Amino acid sequence: MARIGYARVSTTDQDLHSQLDRLRSEGCEIVRSEKVSGASREGRTELATVIEFLRQGDELLVTRLDRLGRDTRDVLNIVHECQQRGAFVTILDPHVSTRGEMGHVILTVLGMVAQMERRFIKERQREGIERAKAAGLYKGGKTRIDISRVRSLYQEGSRPTAIAKAIGCSRMQVYRILKSMR
Template sequence: MRRKHRLRTIDQDFEIQQDRLKAEGCVIVRAEKVSGASREGRTELATIIEFLREGDELIVTRLDRLGRDTRDVLNIVHECEQRGAFLTILDPHVSTRGEMGQVILTVLGMVAQMERRFIKERQREGIEKAKASGVYKGGKTRLDHILIRKLHGEGVGASAIAKAANCSRMQVYRILGTSPCVEARKF
């Protein structure tokens, strides 16, 4: 049986995780520098799942290395099952080989999702506190909305505005609250 694994990020105690996986008998160890919060951009995970075959086992050190959203974790479990493969989480030790493993995995996924919500809430509270004390300045404005509206008011077309504001035409349309079709009729 071949064993495969995917880690969420290289700089998060990668060596410790790698040693643990090799001790478990993993032959292929994959890593990526993308948040487990969503599947977007997680090419290593997609590659591993694509290459899973009947009897393979996808092993992750912790559930949060696989995903933080219950639906996403369950989708990954389903994809593994469709390929005849199993998913094993080392901490806490849970496998999809048995009926109870899936139930426990579902509950753990829900707990991980709640934890992510708690983290976001604490972050929001921290930002509010920093704003109240005048420490938080916020992110930099990426697009000059005033320039875009000014040029639009002067009758400049979307392509020229996009070039002047160093952005895409779609960003111009979004800021102006218009669609490309409506905009085309105006000019």
């Protein structure tokens, strides 16, 4: 029986250390992490690896439910997949586990709250952008990729895959930047 931790933050500039420390202090022998949005399961390769690795009696631990996902259906599907493998899911804050029947009910409610919270965040963000646009202050989202570095690496002969790896972004983002250069 293994305790396997999963940590996630939404953006590359967020820090994983507190989650990783907490999961290790809870006795996780293996901890996988990634920096990707929890809005859907798309692109969450570490989570997929963890689920595939789970065996009968193993336990998947996350610090908070929203680290597992922000969509109720995704969270419930993840829990179901873990159960299909004979494993349990434990949320550390608040402490909830699928070992007992009540844990499933609580996880469902918490998943709904996480999804609702995501909707509220997006609504507040949209309202803020609209106000900033009306005031002439909106300049678009923060640039997270150094476009000049992409250009220089490409001009030096690097291929898009190598550029994406060097910069820490997806190949699609590199292709979009290169397309805008033409």
